[in-house]
Amino acid sequence: MSIATATRMESVDIDQENVHGNSTSRKRIFIPAIGSLGDVKPFLILAQELKNRGHIVWLGVHKRFEEKVKATGIDTVEIGGDMEISLSTTPDGIELQRSASVFKLGLAKRVLLPIIEEWFNGILAGVKDADFIVFPCSCVLVGLSCIEKYPNIKAIGIYTFPCVRTAEFTPPALGGQSESMFSWMNSLKWKMLEYGASSMYNDRINQLRASIDLAPIKLNYDQMIESIFHKPMKTATIYSKYLIPRPSDWSENDHLVGPILEEENHDFQPSIDIQMFLDKWENEKIIYVGLGSMMSIMFGRDDQLEFLKNIQQAIGNNNCKAIISLVGLQQANIDKLTSDENIFFLKEIIPHCWLFPNMSATIHHGGAGTTHTSLRYGLPTLVLPFGADQPFNGDRIFVNKLGPRPIPIRKTNVKNLTNAISDLMQNYSMYQANAKTIGESMRDEDGLGHCVRLIEAELMA
Structure with missing residues (x-):
């Protein structure tokens, strides 16, 4: 862990310790909120509520969001690999986002693999002293691949859109229409998504795991969860059941709970x-x-x-x-x-x-x-x-x-x-x-x- 990260983690220990005293119910919770500001917001709201309930909470965010998060009273750990910056400022990133194609796998790897490495290292540093980690869908596979280093940690997946496999609709992450006439087609698309992620990231993930003395794995959501926790991981999809019903083929551990939204702001003064x-x-x-x-x-x-x-x-x-x-x-x-x-x-x-x-x-x-x-x-x-x-x-x-x-x-x-x-x-x-x-x-x-x-x-x- 870098000196800067160690300093930030020490800040988590000191600042929130003073606020909450020595409550025995207090737990240490890490949330890697990777992505855009819109991706960060629901997890910031969640972090504030957990802190209000006496827990010690810190968010892993990209550097450009650290000041905004800290202003709310939540500590941060910086996670690199800001995809928006990579796609808008590097020659390969600009080329990829202007003309993305399945035929440009080499280009995609040049852009995305360094990002994944920074996520892996950032999550690994941020989770070190945590009792519990919350996985967003953006980094759940990367997070699962590194937390095995800390075998006593507990976890939950909190997803801003449906990320759990179902035969009832296509994977939202693939884009396109949300429904298909054939359940087998939906199931096939989920398998395609998983295969694509494995093909893209598996080798690099295993290189990173080897660097921290972890054995190679297959980048498979269900298999990784079973290997780490020896039981299903609970998930909460913060998506409205009134937009899409909860799939009947989800397990009892997979919940569709509704969105996490900002409270109404009656004090805001517009221009x-x-x-x-x-x-x-x-x-x-x-x-x-x-x-x-x-x-x-x-x-x-x-x-x-x-x-x-x-x-x-x-x-x-x-x-x-x-x-x-x-x-x-x-x-x-x-x-x-x-x-x-x-x-x-x-x-x-x-x-x-x-x-x-x-x-x-x-x-x-x-x-x-x-x-x-x-x-x-x-x-x-x-x-x-x-x-x-x-x-x-x-x-x-x-x-x-x-x-x-x-x-x-x-x-x-x-x-x-x-x-x-x-x-x-x-x-x-x-x-x-x-x-x-x-x-x-x-x-x-x-x-x-x-x-x-x-x-x-x-x-x-």
Whole structure:
């Protein structure tokens, strides 16, 4: 473990020891929250709740999120391998994200294997003094491959989208439609996903295991869990059962508990400009457009500007009002956009839990957190997915009649955006009624409470 990591772990010992005293119920919990800010948020909320209950909790996050996490009172361990930075700043990363293909396995390995190595080492350092580890789906295989070094540790998987094999729908991580007519096809796709992960990472994982005197393994989810714990590992998928029902072929250890979302923020003070825009159009429908940090990763400067022009024209073609978030599009030259009193360009991060109650509909990338938040406030939604689980989430929106069919972000143009927004507005009453019904039901799911209870039950077992 590096000196820097050791110092951070010492900080965990001292700072939270002083806060909680010597409670015998206190346990030490490590959560490697790897990914984007949207990936970190639910685990930060979980960490805060666990800390409030007397546990010592620290998050493993990428360097750029450490300050934000520490500001909430949660300690951190830095985990390298920030995929967003690798994909947007390295030549191989830029090439991979602009033209990903199954035929570019060598390129993918050059980009991803160094990232996996940093995750392995970061999790290994972070878990050293823990009684318990929470695995997100992004790093569950990497985490399982290294925690064998500490045989007494307990664990749970908490997944932002379904990651447990089922014959009832396709793997969200593969993208695409969420349903297939044939259960055997769904099962085959889960096997393909597992085979792909094993082919990509198995050799490097075993090299890393050898460096810490662990025997080689086969990178297989079920086999690894049985080998380490000698029993099934409990999982909690923080996804709404109202978007997709819990699969009947999941075991009793696999729970679908509902999302973990930010609490409503009544104290947030918006800028005068955005408040004036909201006041001006308070009797009109306002659409929120936000595509998160992926926009600057997947699109170059010219492509970002082209998308902004296309979405602005599509909104204008439908005579709509909109707030377009420029967060994640910092490279785009907004001075080249046409001034429009019907559109507000948002340049600051505003909590969705404050903004969305003021919106009538949303257009976003389909991240699990944003998808659930938009539905929580009963907002009809159009998803423009980049990849990973986003096409799956967009398809669930469409299947449940909560918004139009999703459009892959790279296939958007003025025509199909205009048509999709027209659909959103013309069928607004139906979409809104369905979204409100789901939103009201989701509020009773209590994903956070379920996760805490599952963790504490495992700690007592």
